[in-house]
Amino acid sequence: MKFMRLIWVNLLRNKRRTILTVLSVAVALFLFTTLRSVVTALDAVSEVGSEARLITRSATGITFPLPQSYFERLRAQEGVQSVSWANWFGGIYVNESNFFAQLAIDHETYLAMYPEMAIPDDQRQAFLNERTAVLVGRGLMERFGWTLDQNVTLQGTIFPGDWEFTIRAVYVPDDPSFGDQLFFFHYDYLYEGVNGNIIPGWYVIQLDDPAAAPAAIDRIDRMFENSSSPTKTETEKAFNAGFVTMWGNIGFLVKAIGTAVFFAILLVAANTMMMAGRERIGENAVLKTLGFQDGLLFRLVLAESLLITLLGGALGVFGSKLMFGPGNPVNSFIQGFEVEWSTVILGLVIATLLGMISGIVPAWQAMRLPVIQALRRVA
């Protein structure tokens, strides 16, 4: 593009103004990218989970446990490959702000059901063989600087007292949205520690065939409908999605803020372009005298505007992507938080839109500039 130099040189005309505008756009797009990533990460979490695994919990609420006898009855169902269960432990590690999920699981059946967790064979065996062993996500190891075979103590809240564990295995999930900060230990250990005063929190059921899920769900819930603990069964995916909705109307909040940010920065960018436009009235008149077409001037101004916003946009969007790379601190709250490529592209599209809208008025003015009057002003 032979006009590139002209456009570029116009940007450098007032370096401070150009840089500040570029930075403004960068900052806005950084914010947009980060916010949207919250939404996409939560969406991703609600996509995690197999369609061939079901979660059966108490119909009254997730906090109500289910009878142990349900285990055999669920296993006996047709199309069921295996059944396991888990309990929420809810313990405190050192202090309350070190939040992470701790689950007591029926270790053999549970681990077999979750190939998503990649565990070295020797560690897997060590975990399965030892009553007080813990299986921990890699993210958690990094977060607290734990090492393999180290002892960890949790203060019980639901189950009072101090509980001692030894880390024997570390898993890496194949999908980051699965979460790499989970803490698994033996249900038997918990059972012993409360003298048998505990029953399963919820059951996990592995089906042979995901297509059988709807029918299985129906059968299971009807089976327990009139018992002391009626159940609510759903696919694991639906279960996770439900949890995400507990946050509330985040999507709306993010959209509202995103819109405000867009307009705020639009004003900044538009103001800059208009100031630049006003300064160049005389020069634009000279260009027209030299034979530059109206339409060409329109495009040149627009190109200048786009260059600013795309530069700023790229800076902001990629800045966010780099900042929230793997292992970023937000992962503790929202598993698998990262900036997706779809968000990057959307950000660049918005930057383009920003450039076009902020440049349209000055571009139009340049196009329609009455040359003679403008020349008179210069002289």
Add this chain to the structure above:
Amino acid sequence: MKIPILYNLRSLKERPVSTLTTAAGMALVVAVFVAMMALANGFRSALVKSGSPNNAMVLRKGANAEMYSGIARSTASTIAGMPFVARGPDNQPLSSPEVFVVIGADRLTGGMANLVVRGVSPKAMQVRQDLEIVAGRDLRSGASEVLVGEKIVDRFANTGIGETMSFGGRDWTVVGHFSARGAAFESEIWAENEQVMPVFRGEVFQSVTFRMADPASFDGVKQQLEEDPRLFLDVFRENEFYQNQSVILTFILNFIAVFIAGVMAIGAVFGAINTMYAAVSSRAPEIAVLLTLGFKPGNVLSSFLIEAVFIALIGGAMGCILTLPINGLVTSTTNWNSFSEVAFAFRVTPALLLTGMIFAAIMGFLGGFFPALKAARQPVIVALRQG
């Protein structure tokens, strides 16, 4: 002598587009800031206003949430009989042993929520002072009835008076709605503790809340109950307990508010800097004249600073006005501490609006500082020649 403010005001009128766009940018930043702080404010109020410093709340030792606690009937009776528990006009102890469970329900606006079902004693409304039945009537002892908190009504199914809710394997008739002056209790469903207990939990309460005969003696009360080896309890002032429950979420909300508003502010300040530099540039001849007339550079500096702050304040006012409609808007989220739904209203207070204006003024000051400095340092000759 100071440069008259009228000069600044007139200059703003000369550049209406520039002034308005800069002010509008600031307006949006202030609006977002105030809105988010109002959100955090609302949430905090819901939990801060929950509970009274005159009441003590007792949980089993080590339980950091009501849900995890378990207190035997005998213990609850023992507590009620203690001398530091205030007595009502009927000379009965103002003590409410309560059952706390969390049930799953679907929000009418979509999505899942965990609602608190609190099994209360008949004394509960007296123990907690700000509670009021706003529709229908109070619970009848022995009946399968519930009262629904104001903030849940119309946001969940079957919450109207006369309708029937179904949970825990039983049907419950909604007989009334209650308000608690914005406290977290307004997101709860209340039933009689004796009705709830067998359905869910067996023979334990989750908490005992009582009015202290002498609120100043809290420390003594705490010591006595916690050190008794038979009882195995933790004691909190009721309001402090709820305040602590909100710590994480309040922190998150405040952090988000500051982060978002801060980032937006940077963008707005940059915009203001550009505008002010342009203003200083174009008014160089005027500045030269002012300097020639005998105004000092310091006067010029403050004059431009005032102008910048003024634009920002216009923006701030616009932004504050923008946020007024959201005051009172109800939204909800899950308080992960108590694992239950808490609905709260955006709270835009005069103090918050003032904070918004101060925020705007700071943005204006930052945006105007260097340009104002440039104006003040301007050599007179250069400016005159430019004119």
Add this chain to the structure above:
Amino acid sequence: MALVEIKDLAKVFYRDSQKIPVFDGVDLEMEQGEFLSLMGPSGSGKSTLLHLLAGLDKPTSGMISVGGANVTGMKRKELAAWRAQHIGFVFQFYNLLPVLTAFQNVELPLLLTKLSSRERREHVMTALGVVGLTDRSDHYPRQLSGGQEQRAGIARAIVSDPTIILADEPTGDLDAKSADEILVLLQQLNKEFNKTILMVTHDAHAAERAHAVMHLDKGVLSR
């Protein structure tokens, strides 16, 4: 046919619904290779005539043809393209773009052509050579003296080999020595390269450098 033909040209300005006639029924003919000066009191419409010739403005009535092309009949878009090729304009205040070097300023009209970068460079260096600015080609206007700036302006005006050069008070802002250099340059362009030049000026001495001097006064053009 003459290179430039102006027939019965009239131009009326409107200010707040008041009619201000500038000239009414002006005729002019210029042959290829003529160097003409145009003098007259201020407000007589000299610059307006130049603007009309360049197609920057439309007459109220009358006809202008340059190099056989009917300027008055062309549409805006056509005019711009035509002007780029056939008109070279020299301004009193040079009007160089301050953000471009002398070379880049002179190159501007060529950006509108289909010439390659290398070809453009050749033309620009040639033009700069003619005006004697080769050693200052990468200087910015602020680094040039008034006379040098105007020479760059002239180089820009001739770089696309236009049919006619229109100069509006080219020495108006220059000291005597620089003014003289510019006038010598213009004469050189006319004698050596056979350029047709129409120059508007206040300065009678400058005007005499041309083949003939015309006067525009109260809307009447006379030799």
